[in-house]
Amino acid sequence: MWLIVPLVASLVIVVGLWPTDQVTADPEARAYNLAVRLKCPICAGESLAGSQTDLAKNLRLLIDEEIAGGSTDDEIVALFVANYGEQVLLDPPRSGWGVALWVVPLSIAVVGGVAVYGLKRKERDSPEVPS
Amino acid sequence: MIAAVGFLAILVALFSSGWLVIAGIRASQATPADPRGLKIPAIGLAAGGVIAFLSLELAILTHDFTIAYVAKNTAIATPFVFLLAAGWAALEGSVVLWGLMLSVFTWLVWRGVKKGDGLGVLALAVMGAVAVFWFGLMATVANPFAICTEVGNGLCSATSWLPIGDAVAPADGIGPNPLLANHILMAVHPPLLYVGYVGFTVPFAFAISALVRSERSKVWLDRTHRWSLVAWIFLTAGILLGGWWSYEVLGWGGYWAWDPVENAALLPWIAGTAFIHSAIVQRRRSMLQAWNFVLVIITFALTIFGTFLTRSGVVASVHAFSLSAVGPALLIFLGIILFGSLGLFAMRASTVASSPRLESLLSREGFILFNSLLMTLFGFTIIFGTMYPLLVEAFTGREVSVGRPFFDRVAVPIAFLALLAIGTGATAPWRVETGKVLWQRTRVGLNVGFIAAALAVVLGVRSVSIVAIVGLAGFVIANIVAFYVHQASRSHNGGRPWPSALLSTVRNDMGYWGGQISHIGITLAVVAIATTSVLAIRTEVPLAVGETAIIDDYCVEYLEPFSRVEPERNVFGARVAVLDRSCSDVRAVLEPRLHEYTKFGQVIATPSVWTTWVDDVYLNIAATNEDGIRLKVLVFPLQWLLWVGGLVIVAGGVLALGRKPRKRTPTSNQGDKRKHADA
Numbered sequence: 001m002w003l004i005v006p007l008v009a010s011l012v013i014v015v016g017l018w019p020t021d022q023v024t025a026d027p028e029a030r031a032y033n034l035a036v037r038l039k040c041p042i043c044a045g046e047s048l049a050g051s052q053t054d055l056a057k058n059l060r061l062l063i064d065e066e067i068a069g070g071s072t073d074d075e076i077v078a079l080f081v082a083n084y085g086e087q088v089l090l091d092p093p094r095s096g097w098g099v100a101l102w103v104v105p106l107s108i109a110v111v112g113g114v115a116v117y118g119l120k121r122k123e124r125d126s127p128e129v130p131s
Numbered sequence: 132m133i134a135a136v137g138f139l140a141i142l143v144a145l146f147s148s149g150w151l152v153i154a155g156i157r158a159s160q161a162t163p164a165d166p167r168g169l170k171i172p173a174i175g176l177a178a179g180g181v182i183a184f185l186s187l188e189l190a191i192l193t194h195d196f197t198i199a200y201v202a203k204n205t206a207i208a209t210p211f212v213f214l215l216a217a218g219w220a221a222l223e224g225s226v227v228l229w230g231l232m233l234s235v236f237t238w239l240v241w242r243g244v245k246k247g248d249g250l251g252v253l254a255l256a257v258m259g260a261v262a263v264f265w266f267g268l269m270a271t272v273a274n275p276f277a278i279c280t281e282v283g284n285g286l287c288s289a290t291s292w293l294p295i296g297d298a299v300a301p302a303d304g305i306g307p308n309p310l311l312a313n314h315i316l317m318a319v320h321p322p323l324l325y326v327g328y329v330g331f332t333v334p335f336a337f338a339i340s341a342l343v344r345s346e347r348s349k350v351w352l353d354r355t356h357r358w359s360l361v362a363w364i365f366l367t368a369g370i371l372l373g374g375w376w377s378y379e380v381l382g383w384g385g386y387w388a389w390d391p392v393e394n395a396a397l398l399p400w401i402a403g404t405a406f407i408h409s410a411i412v413q414r415r416r417s418m419l420q421a422w423n424f425v426l427v428i429i430t431f432a433l434t435i436f437g438t439f440l441t442r443s444g445v446v447a448s449v450h451a452f453s454l455s456a457v458g459p460a461l462l463i464f465l466g467i468i469l470f471g472s473l474g475l476f477a478m479r480a481s482t483v484a485s486s487p488r489l490e491s492l493l494s495r496e497g498f499i500l501f502n503s504l505l506m507t508l509f510g511f512t513i514i515f516g517t518m519y520p521l522l523v524e525a526f527t528g529r530e531v532s533v534g535r536p537f538f539d540r541v542a543v544p545i546a547f548l549a550l551l552a553i554g555t556g557a558t559a560p561w562r563v564e565t566g567k568v569l570w571q572r573t574r575v576g577l578n579v580g581f582i583a584a585a586l587a588v589v590l591g592v593r594s595v596s597i598v599a600i601v602g603l604a605g606f607v608i609a610n611i612v613a614f615y616v617h618q619a620s621r622s623h624n625g626g627r628p629w630p631s632a633l634l635s636t637v638r639n640d641m642g643y644w645g646g647q648i649s650h651i652g653i654t655l656a657v658v659a660i661a662t663t664s665v666l667a668i669r670t671e672v673p674l675a676v677g678e679t680a681i682i683d684d685y686c687v688e689y690l691e692p693f694s695r696v697e698p699e700r701n702v703f704g705a706r707v708a709v710l711d712r713s714c715s716d717v718r719a720v721l722e723p724r725l726h727e728y729t730k731f732g733q734v735i736a737t738p739s740v741w742t743t744w745v746d747d748v749y750l751n752i753a754a755t756n757e758d759g760i761r762l763k764v765l766v767f768p769l770q771w772l773l774w775v776g777g778l779v780i781v782a783g784g785v786l787a788l789g790r791k792p793r794k795r796t797p798t799s800n801q802g803d804k805r806k807h808a809d810a
Contacts, residue, residue, distance in 0.1 A: 010585075017593065036536060108512075112507070
């Protein structure tokens with residue numbers, strides 16, 4: 001009885017979310033997603049999407065023009081990297097030094113997991129100590 | 132005159148805090164520990180902190196421009212609220228506010244320390260040591276009462292550190308940073324955050340005291356759990372108001388940008404949240420003693436780290452409003468705290484650590500431990516991401532940036548896992564949860580979660596992540612509610628009518644149910660974060676007067692421009708009607724504005740928001756030209772749920788404060804009762 005609802009519901013979800021026809025991303029959403037990934041070159045830590053400076057406004061227009069002109073997202077990002085250097089990327093590429101950004105936290109996660117497992121094992125192996 | 136009084140008050144507080152350290156250490160060595168000698172320094176510290184703060188406010192309100200800080204951060208035309216807020220809006224003032232809170236908190240702790248309380252006496256010495264640092268800052272590199280000795284170009288061009296000698300005053304001050312004086316929230320947000328920051332000094336001080344004294348007991352946790360909770364509540368409220376301010380004022384249409392300084396406020400919150408939870412495990416199950424010491428040290432260190440990030444300017448941030456020698460001072464202080472505390476911990480770890488007695492990962496404590504490790508990982512990743520550009524530049528000389536896309540990608544899986552653990556763990560029994568109990572306590576949530584997700588699909592949501600998060604939210608909330616009804620029904624079966632059964636269930640364990648309300652709040656907030664970021668509509672339209680544009684389910688019409696002159700700023704605005712999709716029925720009239728601060732040559736776009744149950748319509752003027760305006764139109768589904776969720780989190784915290792002290796008798800206590808009930 002308790003399992004019928006999840007089963008029926010999963011069916012509805014799968015059918016509803018089944019990818020049907022290719023939806024072309026709306027250019028404004030694409031422009032925003034790009035602006036979030038790119039740093040405003042003259043701002044202190046703000047993205048192109050977040051900054052109110054004139055430069056950021058102009059660069060947002062540049063993104064709009066590039067999209068209208070048929071450039072892909074990767075081409076637009078490459079254009080910005082060529083003009084402003086790698087520091088324009090708010091999401092560093094996962095190569096070279098960028099690997100560390102992911103590897104270090106993941107290894108911490110593994111160490112934490114092993115530590116908890118060890119804590120558990122130690123308990124099983126040693127007789128309970130009354131405190 | 133005011134400057135001399137204020138500076139003297141700082142010196143009194145500095146002297147008193149040093150005295151408190153020495154007297155506290157000596158008093159703790161006596162048997163029984165005798166706190167009588169701490170009375171004068173504790174009161175002196177509080178008086179110094181209060182008078183220093185009041186002097187600064189008085190100087191600001193009376194426009195005493197002989198004081199450099201007043202001349203720099205206020206002006207005659209500054210509105211009253213922002214005059215008051217100027218007392219903490221800039222660097223030196225914020226240190227004064229910090230000192231005020233720390234000195235008053237120290238005084239409150241002193242009032243609770245009785246004869247024979249060695250733990251409390253030594254904790255006061257630790258608080259005194261922290262106060263030495265803050266008042267030392269005020270007396271040296273961050274002196275708020277430095278006076279103006281030379282005026283050039285109408286500005287204070289030279290200052291004297293000692294407030295004696297001939298002071299001159301510019302005719303008018305410069306005034307507050309326009310960004311900070313653009314909205315009332317900016318006056319409230321920092322003090323809330325600071326109560327949170329400073330509040331964590333108290334559990335930290337008791338932890339250090341317990342470590343020094345090699346006290347194994349949980350007394351330090353029992354005595355500080357209210358302090359931790361209050362600090363956490365204020366920190367939560369401060370962060371939420373900061374997000375709300377960003378949304379209402381900054382005009383880019385968001386509330387969180389993973390800016391280094393935003394991270395700086397979030398980090399102690401994450402560590403503090405983990406600490407509050409794992410403290411519950413120690414108080415109930417005598418586990419995780421060592422872990423709690425580490426967590427409270429990290430939480431306190433992160434409050435200093437956050438201030439360092441904000442004030443040193445080492446990391447590029449929109450928030451880094453001021454740079455000075457305070458940065459290096461904070462870094463040294465942070466180093467002392469980390470090495471000192473963790474060194475002390477390492478020396479004492481073997482004597483204070485509990486034997487690990489985690490019987491099963493499938494238990495309340497198991498889930499809390501899981502989430503506290505998850506939060507630690509999250510916090511570490513945020514620190515690493517924030518500092519990564521510095522590290523890479525130091526080692527390779529290359530300039531890189533880490534921003535929102537990285538942090539978003541980290542936060543999403545962690546939020547999913549954390550919610551899953553909350554939904555399963557909050558209702559799990561202590562010690563061991565059998566598969567049968569797990570199924571009993573999660574089956575309602577499982578069903579409601581699936582129904583909620585399916586409903587979202589039926590209602591037209593096509594984003595997998597939104598459907599997943601809605602399902603998860605249904606799971607968490609339904610599990611908590613079902614458990615509540617289950618507990619209340621037992622009380623009802625015992626002969627109580629339903630209303631009284633429901634009420635007494637909460638009143639018997641306000642700590643637990645307050646926590647569950649906060650869990651519901653965070654779940655609602657996560658749903659709102661997901662809908663507003665994934666389903667938002669963002670567009671920019673050029674509009675001349677009388678023109679309309681259709682966006683999503685709305686139509687906007689530019690009615691007319693308006694302008695007016697206000698103190699300190701010129702306002703240019705556009706009156707814009709929001710209509711239904713057919714452009715016939717006016718639903719609301721909004722007035723997005725541009726505020727021009729002539730003195731600073733700065734124009735700040737101030738958005739205007741119309742909130743409904745379905746979404747927020749957020750209008751902002753992107754540009755003006757001879758034809759009209761370029762209007763940014765943003766639609767955020769369920770935005771209100773974020774603020775309501777935040778309010779629920781805070782309300783749950785407040786309820787938990789009112790927890791009834793558990794009555795312990797040798798034959799029965801609540802823990803045992805629940806254990807039997809769970810079996």
